[in-house]
Amino acid sequence: MNGLRVASLMAATMTTGLVAGVYGIYANAFMPGLAKTDDKTFVGAFTAVDRAIVNPLFLGLGFLGALLFTGLAGLLSLKEKALPWIAVAFVLYLVTMILTMAVNVPLNDALKAAGDPATIDVAAARAAFDEAKWVAFNLVRTLLALVSFGLLGWALYLTGKSAAQP
Numbered sequence: 001m002n003g004l005r006v007a008s009l010m011a012a013t014m015t016t017g018l019v020a021g022v023y024g025i026y027a028n029a030f031m032p033g034l035a036k037t038d039d040k041t042f043v044g045a046f047t048a049v050d051r052a053i054v055n056p057l058f059l060g061l062g063f064l065g066a067l068l069f070t071g072l073a074g075l076l077s078l079k080e081k082a083l084p085w086i087a088v089a090f091v092l093y094l095v096t097m098i099l100t101m102a103v104n105v106p107l108n109d110a111l112k113a114a115g116d117p118a119t120i121d122v123a124a125a126r127a128a129f130d131e132a133k134w135v136a137f138n139l140v141r142t143l144l145a146l147v148s149f150g151l152l153g154w155a156l157y158l159t160g161k162s163a164a165q166p
Helices: 002-035 039-053 056-075 083-113 122-129 131-164
Strands: none
Touching (some): 002 056, 002 131
């Protein structure tokens, strides 16, 4: 059981770190870079990337996997010192998922639904997208996922420390 507990905690930490990194790349490179482009480039690039990221590897293993692995790690750590850290990490990561589904995904979907950038009013589509709102909520989910990752790292440390004690 201890091996499964440690493995689930490691998987939770790694997948949460992966998702925090994806959000961070959007916050630090992708969106600032797109902000400097014309409307057609913005709409075309953003929708192409959004379509590409909706895939089983990222959604299943990363986005959803982080929550499932953290939940499993928590369930397997009910009598461990690491449990409070895992529980808070779970809640913070859950909030990132809620924000994603409530704010970012609907904005993404509306932009994709606007149509082909070659045939639509890209200025209107970009304005309706509300970049500032998307960026602000992405920053919140980036910070929450990063804190969740750190808490899981601390939980791993505590787990290793308690395993090393006689």
